[in-house]
Amino acid sequence: MSDWWMYESSERLPSRDGIRARSQRGEIGETWWSRRFIAALREVTDPSRLTRGRSYARSGQVMELRVAPGVVTAAVQGSRPAPYRVRIALPPFTDAEWERAEAALAGQALFLAALLAGEMPRDVEAAFQAAGLSLFPTRPDELGAGCTCPDPAKPCKHIAATLYILAEAFDEDPFLVLAWRGRPRDELLERLRALRGAAPDAAAPPAGEPEPRRSGGFWHAGPELAALHFAPRAAEVPDAVLRQLGPLPRVAGAERVAEVLAEAYRVFTAAAEQRAFGDGAPAPDAPPAG
Numbered sequence: 511m512s513d514w515w516m517y518e519s520s521e522r523l524p525s526r527d528g529i530r531a532r533s534q535r536g537e538i539g540e541t542w543w544s545r546r547f548i549a550a551l552r553e554v555t556d557p558s559r560l561t562r563g564r565s566y567a568r569s570g571q572v573m574e575l576r577v578a579p580g581v582v583t584a585a586v587q588g589s590r591p592a593p594y595r596v597r598i599a600l601p602p603f604t605d606a607e608w609e610r611a612e613a614a615l616a617g618q619a620l621f622l623a624a625l626l627a628g629e630m631p632r633d634v635e636a637a638f639q640a641a642g643l644s645l646f647p648t649r650p651d652e653l654g655a656g657c658t659c660p661d662p663a664k665p666c667k668h669i670a671a672t673l674y675i676l677a678e679a680f681d682e683d684p685f686l687v688l689a690w691r692g693r694p695r696d697e698l699l700e701r702l703r704a705l706r707g708a709a710p711d712a713a714a715p716p717a718g719e720p721e722p723r724r725s726g727g728f729w730h731a732g733p734e735l736a737a738l739h740f741a742p743r744a745a746e747v748p749d750a751v752l753r754q755l756g757p758l759p760r761v762a763g764a765e766r767v768a769e770v771l772a773e774a775y776r777v778f779t780a781a782a783e784q785r786a787f788g789d790g791a792p793a794p795d796a797p798p799a800g
Contacts, residue, residue: 525587528570529675538564543630543684544677550646551673554653555665563670571668572675579692582676586668588659596672599654600647602692610641612698616705625699630684645687 531538539545551560566572566586573585573593580602585593603611614637615621624631631637638645647653655669665673680687685695693701 522566522569522571522589523587523591525569525571525573525593527573528587529572529575530570531564531567531674531678532681533678534568538567538674539677540681541630541684542632543634543687544680546635547646547677547680547687548674550648551653554647554650556663559663559665560670560673563665563667563672563674566667566671567674567678572671575672575675575679577676577679577686577690579689579694582672582690584668584672584675586657586671588668594657594659594668596657596668597655598669598672598676600690601652602690603643607641607643608693611638611643612701612705614638614640616702619706622699622702622706625685625702628684630687645691 533539537545537548539548571587573587576583580599582596582598582600584596584598586596587593615631615634618631618633618637621631621634621637635645655665657666657668659666659668661667676686683695685698688698689695
């Protein structure tokens with residue numbers, strides 16, 4: 511006889527040294543790319559079952575999380591002494607598909623600059639779509655998930671908790687999104703640098719033609735300058751560079767260097783936005799449809 515009903519009524523065991531979600535209330539996900547991932551999950555899974563894993567994620571039931579090309583694995587403490595094993599598969603892109611995506615990414619200098627700064631470019635999905643690809647799952651059969659628990663429904667609480675912790679891991683390191691699709695950080699950046707370096711210099715004159723001469727008034731602004739409008743945007747994660755460094759040593763007073771600097775980065779970013787916009791600071795982007 512199945513022990514399903516006993517399983518449902520059992521309380522989860524506490525987990526030691528688990529990965530506790532930073533968000534303890536409301537939605538999970540700090541950056542647009544992690545929120546976009548959660549939105550994509552709601553489109554391809556049962557949203558009500560996905561939400562059941564949020565308390566597991568917040569109580570630290572996910573004990574380990576590993577991301578590899580095409581697969582995420584995790585250990586999640588449930589109601590039994592041995593943690594359940596979770597496996598979430600997403601097909602990695604082929605080499606030919608990645609070549610198309612990299613060509614689209616290399617076509618925009620801002621994409622490479624954002625990735626080097628530890629951020630996901632805001633128009634990155636459009637670049638993948640131009641290559642006929644989707645960075646995030648778009649169909650239920652594209653995301654394969656399994657768990658060793660007896661819950662027959664998918665996603666179970668353990669899979670859902672893993673997906674929420676994965677979203678916060680994407681906050682910390684956006685390259686994990688790309689690594690899951692098959693391109694580790696260093697390899698991707700190396701290939702994008704190579705493609706950018708091989709691109710022709712649009713500013714250089716055609717072969718055989720002399721370089722155009724600059725007029726004496728080249729450095730003087732004309733009336734056209736007034737028509738230009740700029741909307742500087744603060745980084746999604748002000749301390750993204752710090753997060754790329756990994757653990758740093760402690761400082762006096764038992765405070766961690768990373769925590770002190772992260773708070774400073776947030777203060778500096780807020781002050782810069784206040785100086786740039788005053789009380790009219792730009793409103794946050796609207797959440798994606800769906």
